[in-house]
Amino acid sequence: MTAIRQVAGLVGWVIATFAAAAIGAIGSAAAPAFYEQLVRPSWAPPASAFGPVWTLLYAAMAVAAWLVWRRHSLAAARGAFTLFAAQLLANALWSWLFFTWHLGALAFAGVLVLWALIVATIVAFWRRNALAAVLLVPYLAWVTFASALTFAVWQLNPDAL
Numbered sequence: 086m087t088a089i090r091q092v093a094g095l096v097g098w099v100i101a102t103f104a105a106a107a108i109g110a111i112g113s114a115a116a117p118a119f120y121e122q123l124v125r126p127s128w129a130p131p132a133s134a135f136g137p138v139w140t141l142l143y144a145a146m147a148v149a150a151w152l153v154w155r156r157h158s159l160a161a162a163r164g165a166f167t168l169f170a171a172q173l174l175a176n177a178l179w180s181w182l183f184f185t186w187h188l189g190a191l192a193f194a195g196v197l198v199l200w201a202l203i204v205a206t207i208v209a210f211w212r213r214n215a216l217a218a219v220l221l222v223p224y225l226a227w228v229t230f231a232s233a234l235t236f237a238v239w240q241l242n243p244d245a246l
Contacts, residue, residue, distance in 0.1 A: 105173035112181035165209035189239030189246025
């Protein structure tokens with residue numbers, strides 16, 4: 086594979102991954118104000134922490150997908166890339182469920198589905214490129230934390246969520 090094709094592939098994965106992030110961001114447009122109004126557990130991070138963390142995680146996701154793509158075609162790793170796309174969609178949907186539609190129970194169910202899809206993606210990526218799978222581990226850790234936070238905030242705010 087030529088260097089130009091590799092760079093173009095990386096750019097393509099970054100665009101695809103951050104397009105999903107943008108869909109979630111649209112659903113999170115009112116997130117800072119809404120988040121500040123919610124009763125949160127003492128261990129909840131400030132709203133300002135989420136943007137930088139998610140930016141790094143999306144960058145790692147894009148690189149992980151690119152690493153798998155470099156070794157395997159889309160057709161050869163169709164299952165892995167289907168899982169990758171599904172977790173991106175579940176990730177974007179969570180923002181809409183929680184911040185736009187204020188559906189706490191569905192947001193919690195959605196984050197659990199997201200968690201399972203990330204685990205499945207890590208397993209599928211591991212079989213093709215170990216480094217790609219390792220790059221998704223911080224994402225899984227953050228979504229584990231986000232799952233607990235979603236549940237706690239939902240339970241603390243039954244009228245708002």
